[in-house]
Amino acid sequence: MASAARPARSLAAQERRFALALLAPALAVLLLTTTAPLVYLGWTSLMRLDLAMPYLSGFAGLDNYVKMGSDPRFWNSLALTGIYTASTVVLQVVIGLTLALLVLQIPRGQALLRIAAILPIVLAPVVVGLFWRTLVLAPDFGLVDLVTRSLGLGSHNWLGDPQLALISVIAIHTWQWTPFAFLVLLASLATLPPDVYEAARLDRASAWQRFVHITLPLLRPAIVMVVILRMMTALSAFAAIFAATGGGPGSATEILNLYAYRTSFTELNLGYGSSLAVVLLAITLAISFVMFRLRRAR
Amino acid sequence: MPRTLWRRLALAAVAGVGVAVWVFPVLWGLLTSFKTERDVLAYPPVWLFKPTLDNYREVIFGASSIVPNLWSSFVLATATTLLTMLIAVPAAYALGRLRFPAKRMSGFYVLVTQMLPPVGLIIPYYLVLQKLGALDTYGGLTVIYLTFALPFAIWLMVTYFEDIPLEMEEAALLDRAGRLRTLWYVILPQVRGGIAVTTIFVFLNAWNEFMFAVVLGGNRVRPVTVAMFNFISVEQTQWAKVAAGAMLAMLPVIIIGLFAQRHIVKGLTVGAVKGGGRR
Numbered sequence: 001m002a003s004a005a006r007p008a009r010s011l012a013a014q015e016r017r018f019a020l021a022l023l024a025p026a027l028a029v030l031l032l033t034t035t036a037p038l039v040y041l042g043w044t045s046l047m048r049l050d051l052a053m054p055y056l057s058g059f060a061g062l063d064n065y066v067k068m069g070s071d072p073r074f075w076n077s078l079a080l081t082g083i084y085t086a087s088t089v090v091l092q093v094v095i096g097l098t099l100a101l102l103v104l105q106i107p108r109g110q111a112l113l114r115i116a117a118i119l120p121i122v123l124a125p126v127v128v129g130l131f132w133r134t135l136v137l138a139p140d141f142g143l144v145d146l147v148t149r150s151l152g153l154g155s156h157n158w159l160g161d162p163q164l165a166l167i168s169v170i171a172i173h174t175w176q177w178t179p180f181a182f183l184v185l186l187a188s189l190a191t192l193p194p195d196v197y198e199a200a201r202l203d204r205a206s207a208w209q210r211f212v213h214i215t216l217p218l219l220r221p222a223i224v225m226v227v228i229l230r231m232m233t234a235l236s237a238f239a240a241i242f243a244a245t246g247g248g249p250g251s252a253t254e255i256l257n258l259y260a261y262r263t264s265f266t267e268l269n270l271g272y273g274s275s276l277a278v279v280l281l282a283i284t285l286a287i288s289f290v291m292f293r294l295r296r297a298r
Numbered sequence: 299m300p301r302t303l304w305r306r307l308a309l310a311a312v313a314g315v316g317v318a319v320w321v322f323p324v325l326w327g328l329l330t331s332f333k334t335e336r337d338v339l340a341y342p343p344v345w346l347f348k349p350t351l352d353n354y355r356e357v358i359f360g361a362s363s364i365v366p367n368l369w370s371s372f373v374l375a376t377a378t379t380l381l382t383m384l385i386a387v388p389a390a391y392a393l394g395r396l397r398f399p400a401k402r403m404s405g406f407y408v409l410v411t412q413m414l415p416p417v418g419l420i421i422p423y424y425l426v427l428q429k430l431g432a433l434d435t436y437g438g439l440t441v442i443y444l445t446f447a448l449p450f451a452i453w454l455m456v457t458y459f460e461d462i463p464l465e466m467e468e469a470a471l472l473d474r475a476g477r478l479r480t481l482w483y484v485i486l487p488q489v490r491g492g493i494a495v496t497t498i499f500v501f502l503n504a505w506n507e508f509m510f511a512v513v514l515g516g517n518r519v520r521p522v523t524v525a526m527f528n529f530i531s532v533e534q535t536q537w538a539k540v541a542a543g544a545m546l547a548m549l550p551v552i553i554i555g556l557f558a559q560r561h562i563v564k565g566l567t568v569g570a571v572k573g574g575g576r577r
Contacts, residue, residue, distance in 0.1 A: 012397070018477045019398035026389030026452060027404060033445050034411045037422035044421065102312050109313060116317040118562055119324055122555030124506035126523045127544050130530050134537050135330060136323055141339055141537075143326060150342075179320060183563045236415045239508040243527055260417045265513055270421055277418040288413050 038281070045278045049271035057271075064275035074276065076251055077259035081283075084170060084255050085234040091174045092230050093223060096181025101211075103182075104189050114186075117179035125176065129243025132172045133159060137244070159245050162252035169241050169253045176240065177233060181226050188222035189215075228291045235284050256280050331541035338537050353542035364543050367525035371547075373436055374511075374521055375504035378443040382451045382500050385444075387493065390455030391481060395467070405456075412449035416509055419445055424513055434516030442510050447500045454499065454565060458492025459485070495561040502551050522547040 048060040068074045103113055120128070136143045137158040145155050158168045192215065200210050216223075238257050241247065247254035247262060254262070260280060264273030330338055332349040357364050392398070393405050423442050424433075432438040462485065470480040486493075508523040515524055526547055530540050555562065 014477070015396055016398040019392040019396035019401075022388035022392040022396075023398075023404060026385050026448065027407070029385055029444060030408065030411050030448060033441055033448075034414060034419065037419050037426070038414065040422040040426070041418055044425065099312070099316055102309055103316075106306075106309050106313055109310070113313055113317055115556065115559060116320045118555045118559050119552070120320055121562065122502060122506075122551045123324075123548055124508065124523050124551070126506075126508040126527055127548055130526055130540065131323060131327055131544060134530065134540055135327055138537075141343075143323065146343060175319070175323075182316075187563050232413055236417070238417070239523070242508075243530075257415065257417050261420075261509070264417075264421050265424075270425065274421050277415065277421060280415045281418045284413055284415050285410070288410075 041274050041277060041281075044271060045274035047271045047274075049269070049274070051268035051270060060271065064272050067272065068275065068279070073251055073254070073259065074256075077254050077256045077276075080166070080254060081235070081256040081280075083166070084173070084237070085231055087170050088173045088177070088234050089227055089230045091170070092178045092181040093185075093226060095174070095178050096226070097185050097219075097223070099178075099182050100186040100189055101215075103186060110186075114183065117183055119179075120176045121179050123176070124239070125237075126239035126243045128172060128176050129240035132168070132175075132240075133244045137168055160249055162249055165245050165249060165252045169244055172240050172244060173234065173237060177230060181230065184226050185219065185222060188219060192218050224291070224294060228288065231287060231291070232284070235280070235287070256283075327541045328545060330538055331545045333538050335536060335538050353538045354546070356539055357543045357546060362529065364522055364525050364529075364546060367520055367522040368546070370515075370519055371505050371521040371523070374439055374443065374519070375501050377436060377440045378447050378504040379497055379500045381440065382444060382447040383493065383497060386448055386451035386455055386496070387486075388481075390452045391459055391485065393452065394456040394459030395464075395485075408449050408452050411445070412453065414445070416446070420510060420513055423510075427514060433514055434518050436519055439510060439514055439519060442514060443504050443507065446507075447504060450503070451496050451500050454496045455489070455492060458489045458496075461492075462488045495558060495565060498554055498558045498561075499565045502554055505551055 045064055046059065046061060047057065048063065049057050103110060139145055139155055139157050142158070144158060149155055156164060159165050196214055197210060200214055205213070236257060237255065238261065241253055241255065241258060245253045247258040256276065257280060260273050260276035263276060264270050331353055333347055334350055334352070337344050337347045393401065419442065427433045427438045466484055466488065467480050470484045506523065507521070511521045511524050512527065515521065526543055529543055
């Protein structure tokens, strides 16, 4: 009996050693490439670090964070981040779900739609931003202006007017990433058990009742997952906005991500930029923890 | 009967609009890339025009050729993909199939590193690479590319490792095949498909990256995404040429995307499926 337990234990020890040997390189690389830089970021956020005025560099304590409180551009970027994230995520889920529900009823041609949906997803966001800026949203010759002009709605400066610019960048993001929500929701809709619907139909439940009481609850995990992933993408959105408006006009489309970037690499104020990045990091982590709790709740 | 016919037509119309909205801007770009600059600015737009290859000639052979940038992108994406797969596959096997202490914690740590906002990483990288004189080098950019490629690849590979039946490696182990040999000869052949898909995704993400490259790259290392951006900053009005450049830059990812179409959903949802440490 004892002799049987010993090889079992050594087998477990052997498995443990093997696992650690396989995992160690990955953990070491991640520690070195992600965690260590973030610790350094925390340090630089406490520094006065202005490449335009290097002679003033030095430890500044919490100055950068205090400065944020009275920085209208920071509060503006925070509000824009909220608007941008909330509106793009809601639009993607609503449009994606609606489209998925409709497409599910089409007997043929689903494959064509799935292929079309892949197209925006694989494109580089920076190219998407450039594309929209030149071919879609440019005044007079862009696709959207061609449509509005032919409808008699006139020509607009889609990226030059502050309010229109915000709507435009939201539209660009929604265009590129709605296919994601659509594909995931379509895939999970296809796995729902048909017998539940059959029972509901026998009970004379209306289409709307079936949607609210059966489809939505069953789809909840998939929807929560889509919301989590879409929020993460929206919070770190950069290239498409950068290419389409550069954060402008003024700071009309300057979400926190862009503000941190511009502060660090256009105005070369890396200390303040670091503290802005730390705030973004804290927001991202907080939201992901809340969302994962929500996901595990049921 | 007529009611279902109407229903079908309406559904087809909705689907048609969906396809058009996603495909049309890209088709429009393709069309534009074959126009002369004068035809681009014609109003109303011309549908029948004499196609020209001048734009492509210009972006391939001209003074502002993007061929060196395509090469830059290729080198960066390939280096990132190779390194990532080399590190990620063993780690994913451990996380997916072996028992060891702190497994849940390790998995969660990998997941968290996947969510870090890139702007938070780029500032310390800029400072450190500048000190090391490693700005504008393939090495520097490859290292920072690992920050998004590695966590993603590990989690995607874990889902593939979990799909293979446990009995396979148990049988091999009972034959005293040794752990490493079992992994190499029994397990890895089972996840060949997963390795292919993961490789494709890592390559695609590295090819499309922009923010790290625009800050940490330069004259030597300038991937095609950055080149596209500079192109338009300098030559605002040459839309046909921009369109041709964009088409060339995106051709690889479009081909890969269509090719790997079926696996894309799985790849995109990675992390959240297992998220929150169900294990």
